[in-house]
Every structure is written in structure tokens, then in C-alpha cells.
Amino acid sequence: MDLSELLSGPIGQTVINNVSKQLGMDERQAANAISVALPAILGGLQRNVQSREGAQSLDNALNDARHDGSLLENLASLLGGDTQPISQDGGKILGHIFGDNKPAVEQGISQKTGLSLQKIGPLLALLAPIVMAYLGKEKRQANTNAGGLEDLLGGLLGGGQSQRRGGGGLMDMVGGLLDKNRDGNVLDDILGMIK
Known part of the structure; x- marks a missing residue:
């Protein structure tokens, strides 16, 4: 399954419906914002697994019971109630993914979607x-380890190892995810996805 299938499936509809209520926007705005924000998160994760240390760190996190996929089973009730615990966990995750670049990523998503930064931070x-x-659920189903996370993320973004250069799926919509210009700066490439 790639990200476009996820967004149009039952999980995506639950997320869109609840995000629109939580953040005070219509479902079309929520769907648009999510379709920009998810590839940015996955792109940041994919960039992080380029290093052995980053891949191992993500693998360790996905092996944690909090990320085993069980969250998805009662997503509607979790998002319909007090979302503070989810948001706090999300803030920590985003810190690991983007580090000091988080405000710039939020700004890029805000510019692309037309939504205020006050909504983008909580959305992410x-x-x-x-x-x-x-990811944790997919990792278990694929029975993969740290070495397979790059392909797993590539598949979610619409193109695994074999398709990365040619693009495909959401890759065509949001552009490249890796440090294409090899300048060592990931931020310009992550922001390039959402421009």
C-alpha cells in the first residue's frame, strides 16, 4: 500500500474527519493539508534512514509498543477525545525527524496549504x-529490520528502491525526498517536496 491508498482508505478518512474537527477546518482543507504534511514526515524519516544510525534508531522506535500499530485500531475514539497525549508524543517524534529544521518545515507546509502555522504545528x-x-504495523507485516526501512518508506511514498530515480505515485506529486543536490542540507530537499 502506498500513501495515496492510505489517504483514500478508512484510516485516511478517519484522520481527515477528526483533524478537520480538531483544527476547525473543512474536510477538503484537512485532506489537502494532510496530503502535504504526510509526505513531508515520511520524507524526513526516509532521509534519516539513509545512515545506519538513523535506520537503527527508527527500527528501535518502531519496535516500541507505542508504535506497534494498535493506535490505528481505535483511532476514531483517540482522535475524538483528548488528543494531548498523542500530540505530545507527536512533538517528540517530530523533534527526532526534523530536529532544528522543524519550524522551517512547518513554514513550508503553511505556505503550500495556505493554513496558519497555528494549525500546521498541531496537525503535524x-x-x-x-x-x-x-510504519510499525507495516514493518511487522513485512517482517523487516533496520536495513529494510528505506524500501518500506519508499513503498509508502509510491516508489521503492527500483523506482526512486524515476519517481512514481506521490513522488511525482511532491518531488524528490533525498539530498538530490548533494549539498548535505536535507531541509532544502524536504521543503522542495512541498513547493
Whole structure:
């Protein structure tokens, strides 16, 4: 399954419906914002697994019970109630993914979607634990380890190892995810996805 299938499936509809209520926007705005924010989160994760240390760190996080996919089973009730625990976990996850670049990523998503930064930060914080739960579930189903996470993320973004250069799926929509210009700066490439 790739990200476009996830967004149009039952999980995506639950997320869109609840995000629109939580953040005070219509479902079309929520769907648009999510379709920009999810590839940015996955792109940041994919960039992180480029190093052995980053891949091992993500693998360790996905082996944690919090990211085993069980969150997805009662997503509607979790998002419909007090979302503070999910958002707090999301803030920590985003710190690991983006580090000091988080404000710039939020700014880029805000510019692309036309939503205020006051909505983008909470949106990303809600989405990050969902992404981790989904990744954890996919990792278990694929029975993969740290070495297979890059392909797993590539598949979610619409193109695994074999398709990365040619693109495909959401890769065509949001552009490249890796440090294409080899300048060592990931931020310009993550922001390039959402421009």
C-alpha cells in the first residue's frame, strides 16, 4: 500500500474527519493539508534512514509498543477525545525527524496549504504518531529490520528502491525526498517536496 491508498482508505478518512474537527477546518482543507504534511514526515524519516544510525534508531522506535500499530485500531475514539497525549508524543517524534529544521518545515507546509502555522504545528503533531503506528504495523507485516526501512518508506511514498530515480505515485506529486543536490542540507530537499 502506498500513501495515496492510505489517504483514500478508512484510516485516511478517519484522520481527515477528526483533524478537520480538531483544527476547525473543512474536510477538503484537512485532506489537502494532510496530503502535504504526510509526505513531508515520511520524507524526513526516509532521509534519516539513509545512515545506519538513523535506520537503527527508527527500527528501535518502531519496535516500541507505542508504535506497534494498535493506535490505528481505535483511532476514531483517540482522535475524538483528548488528543494531548498523542500530540505530545507527536512533538517528540517530530523533534527526532526534523530536529532544528522543524519550524522551517512547518513554514513550508503553511505556505503550500495556505493554513496558519497555528494549525500546521498541531496537525503535524497529530499525524506523526499515526505515521509511526502505520510504519510499525507495516514493518511487522513485512517482517523487516533496520536495513529494510528505506524500501518500506519508499513503498509508502509510491516508489521503492527500483523506482526512486524515476519517481512514481506521490513522488511525482511532491518531488524528490533525498539530498538530490548533494549539498548535505536535507531541509532544502524536504521543503522542495512541498513547493
